[in-house]
Amino acid sequence: MDFDMIARYAPLLLQGLWATIYITALASVIAIGLGLAVSLLNATPFRAMRWLCRIYIEAMRGTPILIILFIIYYGGPSIGFTFDAEPTGIIGLGIYGGGYFAEIFRAGFQSIPEGHIEAAQMLGIPKSRIITRIKIPQMLTLIIPPVTNQVILLLKESAVLSIITVAELTKNTTGMVAETFAVVEPYVIVALLYWAVVESISFLGRYLERKISYA
Amino acid sequence: MPDRNVNINEDVVAEPDVVIKTEGLQKNFGELRVLNEIDLEIRKSEVVCIIGPSGSGKSTLLRCIAFLEEYSEGRVFIEGKLLGYKVVHGTLVRESQSNINKVRRNVGMVFQQFNLWPHMTVLRNVTDALRVVKKMDRREAERIGLETLRKVGMEDKARYYPAQISGGQQQRAAIARALAMKPNVMLVDEPTSALDPELVGEVLQVIQDLASEGMTMAIVSHEMGFAANVADRVLFLDEGRIVEHGDPAQIFKNPQSQRLIQFLDTWKSREL
Numbered sequence: 421m422d423f424d425m426i427a428r429y430a431p432l433l434l435q436g437l438w439a440t441i442y443i444t445a446l447a448s449v450i451a452i453g454l455g456l457a458v459s460l461l462n463a464t465p466f467r468a469m470r471w472l473c474r475i476y477i478e479a480m481r482g483t484p485i486l487i488i489l490f491i492i493y494y495g496g497p498s499i500g501f502t503f504d505a506e507p508t509g510i511i512g513l514g515i516y517g518g519g520y521f522a523e524i525f526r527a528g529f530q531s532i533p534e535g536h537i538e539a540a541q542m543l544g545i546p547k548s549r550i551i552t553r554i555k556i557p558q559m560l561t562l563i564i565p566p567v568t569n570q571v572i573l574l575l576k577e578s579a580v581l582s583i584i585t586v587a588e589l590t591k592n593t594t595g596m597v598a599e600t601f602a603v604v605e606p607y608v609i610v611a612l613l614y615w616a617v618v619e620s621i622s623f624l625g626r627y628l629e630r631k632i633s634y635a
Numbered sequence: 636m637p638d639r640n641v642n643i644n645e646d647v648v649a650e651p652d653v654v655i656k657t658e659g660l661q662k663n664f665g666e667l668r669v670l671n672e673i674d675l676e677i678r679k680s681e682v683v684c685i686i687g688p689s690g691s692g693k694s695t696l697l698r699c700i701a702f703l704e705e706y707s708e709g710r711v712f713i714e715g716k717l718l719g720y721k722v723v724h725g726t727l728v729r730e731s732q733s734n735i736n737k738v739r740r741n742v743g744m745v746f747q748q749f750n751l752w753p754h755m756t757v758l759r760n761v762t763d764a765l766r767v768v769k770k771m772d773r774r775e776a777e778r779i780g781l782e783t784l785r786k787v788g789m790e791d792k793a794r795y796y797p798a799q800i801s802g803g804q805q806q807r808a809a810i811a812r813a814l815a816m817k818p819n820v821m822l823v824d825e826p827t828s829a830l831d832p833e834l835v836g837e838v839l840q841v842i843q844d845l846a847s848e849g850m851t852m853a854i855v856s857h858e859m860g861f862a863a864n865v866a867d868r869v870l871f872l873d874e875g876r877i878v879e880h881g882d883p884a885q886i887f888k889n890p891q892s893q894r895l896i897q898f899l900d901t902w903k904s905r906e907l
Contacts, residue, residue, distance in 0.1 A: 538703050539750035539809075543764035543816055544740035547732065553763065557754045632754075 426605055429596045433606075436592030437613050443510055443588055444575040450514025451574065452567070455521025460551070462526060473522070480519025485577050488512045493584050509581035509588075517574045524566045528559035561632045568625030572618050579614075589613060652678045654714055654820045654851045655700055661708035662692070662699055662875075669695045671875040673709070677820070680849040684862035684883075687872035688898060693855040694747075696872065697822045700853065701744055702735060713738050714819065740768065743813030747825040749805045751797040757784065757808045758793040761815050768816070783815040784808070787841050803834030807841055814845075821845065823854040839865075859902055863887050871895045 462473040480488075489512040496503060503511065532555060540550045582591035593610040597603060650656070655677040662670040669692045677683050685693045698704040700711055702719045711718040718738055720727040751760050758780050765776040784790045787807040797805050806826055813821060823842060827835040839861050846852060846865050856862050862869055862883065869886040871879040871894075879886065879895050890896045 533748070533750070535746055535748050535750035536752055539744070539746060539752075539812075540764075541703070541736070542701060542739055542742065542744040543812070544736040544768045545764055546736065546767075549767050553767065554752055558752070561754060 421605055421608075422602060425600055425602060426609060429600075429606070432592050432596060433589070433609060433613065436587065436589035437617070439506075439587055440575070440578055440589040440614075441617060443506070443513065443581065443586070444571070444578050446510045447513035447517060447574055447578070448571050450511065451517030451521050451570075454515060454518030455523075455525055456556075458518060458522035459525035459529065462522065463529065477519045477522050480516050481523075483516075485512065485516050486580050486583060488516050489580065489584050505581075505584050505586045508584060509578070509586040513574055513578060513581070516577070517570065520570050520573075521567070524563050524570060525559060527566075528563040529555060531562055532558050564625055564629045564632065568622060568628075571625075572621050575617060575621065576614065650715060653712070654679055654681075655853065656712040656715075657700065657709060658712075659709035660696075660699060660706055660711060662695055662704060663707045669875050670699065670706075673875075673877060675870070675877070677851060677853055679851055681867050682846045682850075682852045682854065682865055683868045683870060684866035685853065685855045685870045685872060686857075686859065686862055686886075686898075687870075687878075691872040692875040693872050694824050697744075697824050697853060697855055701742060701822055702739070703744075713742060736768075740816060741819045743816060743818035743821040745806070745810055745813055745821065745823040745826050747828050749797070749802070749809040749829070751805055751809055751812070753797050756794050756796055757789065757800070760797070760808060761812045764812070764816055779815055780811075783811045786814065786844075787811045788837075801834060802830045803837045806830065806838045810838075810841055810845075820851040820853070823852055823856075825855050825857065828857060859887065859899075871898070873898070 458473045458476060461469050462477075464470065489508060492501070492503065492512050493505065493508045496508070536554060536558070537550060540554050545553070578588060579590040581588055582594060585591065589610060593606045596606045600606070653676050655675065657673050657675045660670055660673040660675070661668065673696060675683075675696075685696060687693050695704060699706045700713075700718075702711070705719065716738055717730075719730055719735060721730050721734075722728075751757070752763075755763065758777065761783060762771075762773075762776040762780040765771045765779060766773065769776075771779070781790055781793060784793055787810055789804060789807050789811060792800050792804055792808070797808070800808070806829075810826075826842060827838050830838065835858070839858065842852070842854065843861075843865050854862070854866070864883075866883050868880060869883050870877050871886060871890075871892075873894050879890065879892050886895070887899065890899055
């Protein structure tokens with residue numbers, strides 16, 4: 421291991437690490453918001469709406485993230501959307517993840533016992549309040565483990581953003597490889613950095629799970 | 636949807652003492668007729684127990700009265716008001732959800748599985764509808780909530796989550812949740828069937844107290860001794876029909892139909 425070289429490239433790697441973290445965070449926020457909205461719309465009585473939701477979910481789950489990024493990055497300008505690489509990456513990762521989160525939320529809503537809803541109906545609580553006060557809070561406690569998992573997957577998928585030149589951890593690492601011709605050090609370091617972030621996310625997930633269990 | 640073309644002009648019947656009334660109530664699940672021609676009247680302060688073998692339609696009857704199930708034929712009136720439908724130009728039209736909610740507000744329901752919301756404390760379970768539906772401020776809602784919990788002997792568990800208390804305590808909290816809304820009638824669906832035997836008594840006691848305070852109730856129960864004690868009237872349901880009804884002494888001491896005699900025999904042999 422050439423520790424001198426690692427020290428020289430540390431700022432570049434840390435900068436990439438930071439980019440990876442905030443890109444994943446922003447993409448997760450978009451994906452969770454989108455997923456929640458789609459899962460709620462998917463439960464409405466309007467068949468056309470449910471159909472659209474289904475198409476979105478299946479398209480996101482059936483398409484590699486790289487293809488989605490290419491479509492936005494290279495196809496976007498032809499219909500008047502021109503984004504820089506980084507926003508493209510965040511949006512692409514966000515809408516890609518939204519399809520998965522929608523399924524997680526759907527499963528979460530389905531595992532709420534029907535009786536809990538009936539009890540609320542019998543008290544005269546309006547439907548919208550049943551969603552915000554009873555369904556969503558209960559659903560959130562049920563889905564913390566799969567959500568944690570999905571955020572970890574998004575973090576790792578974000579490495580693909582290097583292909584459309586987003587200066588995130590993987591991209592900066594390949595830059596380091598190109599300049600130094602070293603292979604072992606950069607890739608070992610980058611693997612360790614990803615692993616550290618993944619562990620932090622699972623730790624946070626377990627913490628939330630403990631914190632929100634009502635027993 | 637009940638028969639749309641029945642020629643009725645009113646969705647209100649004026650019988651001030653009748654809290655619940657069903658006329659020719661029928662419920663089908665596909666081909667299966669679960670309730671058949673149920674005519675029922677429950678008057679103010681009356682306690683009616685509904686007994687019968689499992690699958691006889693007891694719970695479905697309560698659920699139709701609560702409009703948790705849409706009935707297939709007939710009518711249900713709550714305090715003289717047609718439930719779930721309104722009459723427009725002589726035909727029945729599905730009532731808006733907010734109007735259904737308005738009628739339901741006077742109907743309390745107690746479920747076999749308690750159905751407390753696990754993410755809220757006992758007190759919040761009781762106060763949530765007061766705040767959302769009755770628009771009370773927090774202090775007022777909590778005052779009423781604690782008062783109601785005291786009634787069922789659960790005041791000291793107000794800050795616990797449902798998972799932290801026993802089944803009997805959960806059911807008492809669920810009763811308090813329904814009571815806090817000051818309903819005019821309580822529908823009680825097998826309140827002790829999900830409980831360990833030693834917890835049954837505390838729940839039945841609470842229901843008995845309510846009965847003696849004059850609460851109007853329809854209770855589905857497997858506890859025959861309790862039914863005999865608390866009921867003003869007992870209905871025996873079998874295969875979706877009211878086979879026999881009368882005061883408890885008559886039903887339990889002097890059953891007429893073969894089906895009821897059989898049912899009571901099975902129950903007696905189980906008790907021994």
